[in-house]
Amino acid sequence: MPAFSPDIVTAVLAHRNGDHQDDNLLIARAFGSLDAETATMTTLDENGGTFAYSANGEDAEVTVPWTAPISERPEIRREVVVLYERACAILGIEPRAHD
Numbered sequence: 001m002p003a004f005s006p007d008i009v010t011a012v013l014a015h016r017n018g019d020h021q022d023d024n025l026l027i028a029r030a031f032g033s034l035d036a037e038t039a040t041m042t043t044l045d046e047n048g049g050t051f052a053y054s055a056n057g058e059d060a061e062v063t064v065p066w067t068a069p070i071s072e073r074p075e076i077r078r079e080v081v082v083l084y085e086r087a088c089a090i091l092g093i094e095p096r097a098h099d
Helices: 006-019 021-031 073-091
Strands: 036-044 048-055 058-065
Touching: 006 021, 006 036, 006 073, 021 036, 021 048, 021 058, 021 073, 048 073
Parallel strands: none
Antiparallel strands: 036 048, 048 058
């Protein structure tokens, strides 16, 4: 059985893709292609998050694992913040503070 119900996944994806498009793009550039021009988080589960992106006219996707398997909704935010911070480190960008 998946760790997260479809309604939780849908809500998280709506939030990520509505409020954090720039962060999605940084993650896609760091873990997928430096040339990524657009990125959308398409799914997530207890093991990681998947991002679809376009680079050089080609569509691709990358699944980035969490630091450890997760099972609770609050852990999703923590792990996405970790992905963002890792992406910033890879790209040499200063991450913004998170509340």
